[in-house]
Amino acid sequence: MRILLVEDNPTLGEAVRDQLVDDGHAIDWVQTVREASAGAHTTGYNLVLLDLMLPDGHGLDFLCERRRAGDVTPVIILTARDQVTDRIEGLNAGADDYMVKPFDLDELSARVAAVARRYNGNPNPIMEVGALVVDLSARRICRDGQVVALTAREWALFEGLLYRPGMLLTKGQLEERLYAFGTEIESNTIEVYISRIRKKLGRETIETVRGMGYRLGCS
Amino acid sequence: MRILLVEDNPTLGEAVRDQLVDDGHAIDWVQTVREASAGAHTTGYNLVLLDLMLPDGHGLDFLCERRRAGDVTPVIILTARDQVTDRIEGLNAGADDYMVKPFDLDELSARVAAVARRYNGNPNPIMEVGALVVDLSARRICRDGQVVALTAREWALFEGLLYRPGMLLTKGQLEERLYAFGTEIESNTIEVYISRIRKKLGRETIETVRGMGYRLGCS
DNA sequence: GGCAACCTGACAGTGACCTGAACGGCTCCA
DNA sequence: TGGAGCCGTTCAGGTCACTGTCAGGTTGCC
Numbered sequence: 001m002r003i004l005l006v007e008d009n010p011t012l013g014e015a016v017r018d019q020l021v022d023d024g025h026a027i028d029w030v031q032t033v034r035e036a037s038a039g040a041h042t043t044g045y046n047l048v049l050l051d052l053m054l055p056d057g058h059g060l061d062f063l064c065e066r067r068r069a070g071d072v073t074p075v076i077i078l079t080a081r082d083q084v085t086d087r088i089e090g091l092n093a094g095a096d097d098y099m100v101k102p103f104d105l106d107e108l109s110a111r112v113a114a115v116a117r118r119y120n121g122n123p124n125p126i127m128e129v130g131a132l133v134v135d136l137s138a139r140r141i142c143r144d145g146q147v148v149a150l151t152a153r154e155w156a157l158f159e160g161l162l163y164r165p166g167m168l169l170t171k172g173q174l175e176e177r178l179y180a181f182g183t184e185i186e187s188n189t190i191e192v193y194i195s196r197i198r199k200k201l202g203r204e205t206i207e208t209v210r211g212m213g214y215r216l217g218c219s
Numbered sequence: 220m221r222i223l224l225v226e227d228n229p230t231l232g233e234a235v236r237d238q239l240v241d242d243g244h245a246i247d248w249v250q251t252v253r254e255a256s257a258g259a260h261t262t263g264y265n266l267v268l269l270d271l272m273l274p275d276g277h278g279l280d281f282l283c284e285r286r287r288a289g290d291v292t293p294v295i296i297l298t299a300r301d302q303v304t305d306r307i308e309g310l311n312a313g314a315d316d317y318m319v320k321p322f323d324l325d326e327l328s329a330r331v332a333a334v335a336r337r338y339n340g341n342p343n344p345i346m347e348v349g350a351l352v353v354d355l356s357a358r359r360i361c362r363d364g365q366v367v368a369l370t371a372r373e374w375a376l377f378e379g380l381l382y383r384p385g386m387l388l389t390k391g392q393l394e395e396r397l398y399a400f401g402t403e404i405e406s407n408t409i410e411v412y413i414s415r416i417r418k419k420l421g422r423e424t425i426e427t428v429r430g431m432g433y434r435l436g437c438s
Numbered sequence: 439g440g441c442a443a444c445c446t447g448a449c450a451g452t453g454a455c456c457t458g459a460a461c462g463g464c465t466c467c468a
Numbered sequence: 469t470g471g472a473g474c475c476g477t478t479c480a481g482g483t484c485a486c487t488g489t490c491a492g493g494t495t496g497c498c
Binding site: 407410411413414415417418427429430 | 446
């Protein structure tokens with residue numbers, strides 16, 4: 001998933017970024033309201049993590065601006081313990097969730113995953129796909145009763161296909177899930193991951209549509 | 220997603236088309252206001268990318284015309300850096316967004332994706348044509364309950380006919396869908412593909428209008 | 439009948455895709 | 469501190485499905 005992180009605290013920002021990268025997400029990290037707005041790429045994100053107290057303004061201004069522009073990207077607010085009114089205003093302004101600093105990084109992972117699921121219209125965390133049982137919230141896959149472990153990247157890619165069962169995704173769309181803006185991919189990374197996932201989950205799990213893309217194998 | 224691209228610059232047009240095709244969209248590319256008007260009301264586009272300075276008129280005329288006709292299809296304006304007033308007028312005229320040339324193709328992808336997201340609420344676009352059931356997002360076709368696989372080229376051609384049920388398309392128009400500008404086709408490629416599609420989907424699927432072109436067999 | 443348009447089976451070249459292997463960066467642990 | 473192991477990425481070689489072309493056959497129109 002592609003995430004915009006707006007956070008001016010370097011330590012926290014770095015920690016959050018590392019955590020979410022570990023989860024297989026693509027993170028763009030900016031530190032000011034101006035950068036966030038001027039990123040102009042804003043609409044290309046699946047999720048925004050928004051600190052409120054920023055050096056050049058208030059995060060809520062940014063949120064309101066985006067909502068007025070018709071942007072419905074989910075937003076999770078990161079707020080200090082004592083900014084209760086901010087939190088309420090944030091939710092009123094169209095934020096989807098908030099987290100109180102200091103927060104547990106694993107909890108952040110969980111909330112991000114929850115927002116992603118809700119956003120993808122698939123709140124049910126357990127899915128069955130062919131011979132696989134997939135627990136989205138636990139990120140666990142069982143095949144013939146055996147737990148199969150996917151790495152972060154493998155999971156990120158597989159998840160993309162999983163959210164839209166049967167829908168065809170081009171390599172470009174899959175790359176978008178894995179990499180932040182501006183990342184140039186000049187090799188066959190996607191192919192390699194597809195190959196590795198197939199090796200773990202079974203060849204039939206992912207279907208190749210030559211010249212078009214990939215999709216989850218039906219049934 | 221179905222996108223109408225109105226852009227008279229061949230280089231830019233081709234780049235934009237390739238990028239969006241990579242993202243899995245279906246692009247119809249025209250270069251004049253006249254062609255845009257002719258195409259816009261015949262089919263349901265989900266998005267229009269509109270250049271303003273066109274050889275036979277101004278893009279805003281087209282936009283105003285569509286809005287007067289009650290067409291609410293989202294429009295993103297493509298404009299040169301110095302045409303500030305155009306941009307403002309564009310937004311006033313009912314455009315949803317604009318991009319300043321030269322723009323980053325990834326940014327375009329992102330904005331288009333944002334528009335696409337608004338359509339995600341809709342159920343999967345499924346079309347029925349005669350005995351065929353066509354799942355547009357999966358790019359999958361069922362015939363008598365059997366899944367039929369089309370190759371990339373076959374799909375591109377079939378899609379062109381599909382979006383204009385009953386409407387006649389010339390070989391030239393079909394070639395335009397399949398090949399970049401300047402590509403010279405000196406053989407009967409289109410005929411061959413028509414033949415291949417018929418073999419897969421049934422002879423009656425595509426109707427020949429001798430001396431004119433082809434159209435989807437209406438049942 | 440003669441011509442043009444169209445259909446379709448066959449075929450060779452190509453490039454999209456697959457996958458084993460290697461490499462560098464990173465973390466963990468002794 | 470250094471070694472082991474994992475992960476992400478790149479590379480290279482091989483395979484094969486798709487593509488474009490052609491040739492010969494069929495159909496429809498004048």
